[in-house]
Amino acid sequence: MLTGTNTKVVEVVLDHLAYGFDADDIRRHYSYLTLAQIHSALAYYYDHREELDRDIAHRLSNVDELQTRLGDSPIARKLRALKARS
16 A cells, blocks of 8 residues: 555556556546655566566456356346447
C-alpha cells in the first residue's frame, strides 16, 4: 500500500505497464496521490521487478482460473447474442 492510502503499488504499476501511463497520467486517474507517491511506487517496482512481475502473473492466473470456473454470466451471453444479431 502507498502510505496514507488504500492504493496498492501493484495498481499503479499495472496502469503503467498495461496502458503505458506515465506519472502524470497516473496522477490524473488517482488524483489523491502525489507525484512523489507515484514515482515512489514506480521506483519500488523497478527495484523489485522480478518479485512484482511474479505477483502480477499470479494475480492474472487467479483471474483466469476464476473465469474458467464460473463460466459465462447470463448477461455476457445476452450481450454476445445481441452483438451477433447486429
